[in-house]
Amino acid sequence: MSALKKLSTDRPPPTVVVDTGLELGHLPPEHKLRTVLGAALDKAAGDRKPKHDESDAVPAFTAEHFYLHQTALYTDADEPTQRAIRDRLSRAMLHEAYFIEKSGLTFGAKMALLAPSTEERMLYALFAADEARHLHAVATHIEDADELVTDNPFHHLLQDLIDHGDRAVLVFIIQVVLEGWGLTHYRQLAEACLRPNLRDVLRGILEDEARHHGSGKVLVESAGIPDAARGPIVEALVKFLSMVQSGPQTVLAAVDIERGGLSRAQKVQLLTDLGGEAQSQTRLALLKKLMTTRDSAPLLDDLEGRGLFAPLPVADCV
Ligand SMILES: [Fe+2]
Ligand SMILES: [Fe+2]
Structure with a gap:
């Protein structure tokens, strides 16, 4: 008699209702x-215990990371204004990482409960522990992290997905697409980071995220995308891709605030100088590549048909 136990396939998956708790x-x-x-x-x-950087005299990330060096609204500004723009953007990057890790923690816990095998349950429990460490490490670099709140639509889209998405939808969107995208995001942030301890934190996160993304790919390639998951996946990706299509809005907002309010013409010029369309194009191409799995072609055709892999003209983004 085989010692291997069959996975039970006749029982319906459990219903798991969670509250992502972005502001838990x-x-x-x-x-x-x-x-x-x-x-x-x-x-x-x-030995990877996160340490706060002694000197926060420099903003956390380079101007080049945000393409600020290409725009006169930044290069012509006085030094305190340049500093304020980069500080604001550095904080925005860290706050975003904080909420993504906080969402990841709930995601791991929910997926552990939904797992149809012992090994999958163990894996997600370990991933949830990774996300708890990431959350703590990122929070080490944020002043008053406990007070953070967010009105960022992307964070709320993520929350909604994790709260209500079923296992197949979450594996595809969170692990395959968003954690894959997160790999590039964290790698670029680490390369542009000017604070050594924060750079170590970002590199550590990157190593773990590669495993999270890799296991999502294994699951999607082996099981495919169930028919019932296709509608909800497209619905969520439509919202997500629309956000990416509109270019570097965080940079636009930071320069707008620190330069004391920009006219529409200045905003258009800023996005043009930043190479906003090209930035979006690169990101959309990466996302499309991440979404390409053995049976995702119809889903990609649907999104392509809606024009969601093309960036919006700069004039439509302000
Ligand atoms: Fe993480
Ligand atoms: Fe993760």
């Missing part, structure tokens, strides 16, 4: 559970 509250600093958590995080981090 925090225990007070003196709470004893935080001491226990701190010790557990230290143990899990081993």
Whole structure:
């Protein structure tokens, strides 16, 4: 008799309802559970324990990372304004990473509960632990991280997906597409990072995310995309791709605020100087590549038919 147990296929998948908790509250600093958590995080981090950078005299990321060096609205600004723009963008990058890791933590926990095999459940439980470490490491580099809130539409799209998406939808969108995209994002952030300890944190996250993305690809290539998942996948990707189509809006917003309000003509010029369309084109091409799996062609045709892999003209993005 074989010692291998068959996976049961006759039982319906469990219903798991979660609240991603983008703004899930925090225990007070003196709470004893935080001491226990701190010790557990230290143990899990081993020699990769995150350290705060002594000097935050420099903004976290280079101007070139944001293509700011190409635009007169940045290069012609005085030094304090340039500094303020880069500080604002550096904070935005860290805040985004914080909410993505916080969402990832819930994602891992939900997927562990939905897993149809012991090994898959173990893997997602370990991934959730990775995300807890990532969240802590990123928070180490954010002032008053416990106070953070977000009105970013991408974070809310992510939250909605994790709260309501079923296993097949989540594997495809979160692991294959978004964690794949996250690999490029974190790699570029690490390369552009001017703070050594933060750079180490970003590189550490990158190593783990490669595993998260890789396992998603294994699952999608082996099981394919179920028919029932196709509609919800397209629905979510339509929203996500529309955001990417409209170019570097975070950079536009930072320059707009720090330069004291830009006219429409200045915004168009700024996005043009930033190479906004080309940036979007590159990102959309990467996303399309990530979405290309053995049975995703009809899904890609649908998105292509809606023009979602082409960037919007700059004039439509302001
Ligand atoms: Fe992560
Ligand atoms: Fe991850």
